[in-house]
Amino acid sequence: MAVVALALGSRGDVQPLAALVAALSRTGIDAVVACCADLVPVAESLGARAVGIPVDSREAADLVRGRRGRAYARRPTAQALALRTWVARIAPAVARTALTVCAPGDVLLSGILTRDLATALAEGRGCRPVTVLHTGQVPTAHRESHFGAQWFRGIPAYDLWGARLGWRIATGLGSPAARIVRAEYGLRHPRTLRTRTYAADRHPTILAASPLIVPPAPDWPAGVVQTGYLVPETIPDPGQDGHPGSRSAIAAFLADGSPPVYVGFGSMSPLLGRDGTRLILEAAALAGRRVITPAGADLAAGRQAPEVLAVDPVAHEWLLPRLAGTIHHGGAGTTWAAVRAGRPSVAVPFGVDQPYHAARVHALGLGPAPVSIHDVTPSRLAHLLTDLTSGRYADRAATVGRRARAEDGIRTTVAALDRLGLL
Secondary structure, three states, X not given: OOEEEEEOOOHHHHHHHHHHHHHHHHOOOOEEEEEEHHHHHHHHHOOOOEEEEXXXXXXXXXXXXXXXXXXXXXXXXXXXXXXXXXHHHHHHHHHHHHHHHOOOOOEEEEOHHHHHHHHHHHHHHOOEEEEEEOOOOOOOOOHHHOOOHHHOOOOHHHHHHHHHHHHHHHHHOOHHHHHHHHHHOOOOOOOOHHHHHHHHHOOXXXXXXXXXXXXXXXXXOOOEEEOOOOOOOOOOOOOOOOOXXXXXXXXXXXXXXXXXXXXXXXXHHHHHOHHHHHHHHHHHHHHOOOEEEEOEOOEOOEEEEXXXXXXXXXXXXXHHHHOOEEEEOXXXXXXXXXXXXXXXXXXXXXXXXXXXXXXXXXXXXXXXXXXXXXXXOHHHHHHHHHHHOOOOOHXXXXXXXXXXXXXXXXXXXXXXHHHOOOO
C-alpha cells in the first residue's frame, strides 16, 4: 500500500500535499505526489518524491491572460468555465498518469480538481480516496466558514443550497478525467453532478486549514476532519551565490534600508502581465516604501528601482518573517504564510477563494481592508503600503502569528489519517 497525492493545479495546490508526502516518507511510508510537470521541482525541493503529469500548470492562467482575461475573471461562472476548459483539455494526460501511479489499495489524497477522478479510481481499482481541501469549501449555512461568503444572504436554507450547488460544481470539474478512468474499467459514468458528489462524499474529507482562517461550522458533515495548514517541515533556503534571487542578494537589500514589504500576486500574476509590474513600481515610488516582489516572465530578477527588488522563487516561510508586511493575492497558502510570519498583511484578491481569505485576514485585525485587483490602482496600492506599515497592526499581527505558529497541520493530518485507518 502506498499514499498517492493527486495535486492538480498551481503551486498553491502542490506545495501543501508535497509537504505532507515528504512528512509521510520520512516515517517510512511509500508516498508520492503527482503534479504538473513544471511543478515537480517545487515538490522535490520539499523532500517529496514526485511524478510529473505531462502538462504545464501555467497554461491555465494563459486562458485568462491580459486585459480581456481580467474582465473575464470578474465573473465567478467565467472563472469556473476557464478552469473546466483547462481540466478537460488535459484530462487524458491526467487520467493516464493516475492509472500509472495508483495501485489497488493505495490511499489517494486528492485536491478538489481530482475529486471525481479519485472516486472513479476507488470504484475501478479499489483505491481509498480522501479529499484534501485548503479552504472553507465544505457546504455549510454559516457565512464565516465558507469561501463563498460574499454570496450568502443570511437565509440559512438558501445559503446552504448555494453552498451545496457550488460543492457539486467543484466536484464535477475533474469529471473529464474520471470519465476516462471509468471507461477503462467498463463502469458507467454517473450522469448528474449530484450523483457524482454523493459518491465522493462517502469518503473522508480533510480540511487542511486553520480554524483561525476557517472557523469550524456546526453543520459540517460527520466525515469532515479539520487539521490545519500543511506547512513544510523543511523550508528550502535560497541559494547563497550572487544570483539576484539568492539569499545574498536579499540580505544585501534588507541591509540597505528600512524593512521592505512583500508585494506579489502568486499564480494570478499572468492576469496582470506588464501592468502588474507598472502597478508595483509606481505604488512603491508613490508610497516611498521599499518592496520585494517576485520575478517572472514580465519582470527580470534584480533591482527594478532603488526601492524595488525582484527575486526568483523564495519560500514564503523563509522570506515573509524578515519583512515589514505582506500584500498578496489571498491564496490559501500565501495567506497562511503571511499570518504565520507575524507581520501585518492585506490581500488584493482576484476571485474564487481569495476574497474570502482577504476578508478573514481583515476580520482578524491583521491589516487594512482589502482592495479587489479589479479596482486597484497605483495610488490605492501605495495607500495599502503606507497603512500596512503604519504600526497600527503590528501588535495584533505578532499575537496572531504566535498562535498560528503553535499549530502543526502536518502532524495533525498524519494523526487523522492514522485514526481513519489509512496509514
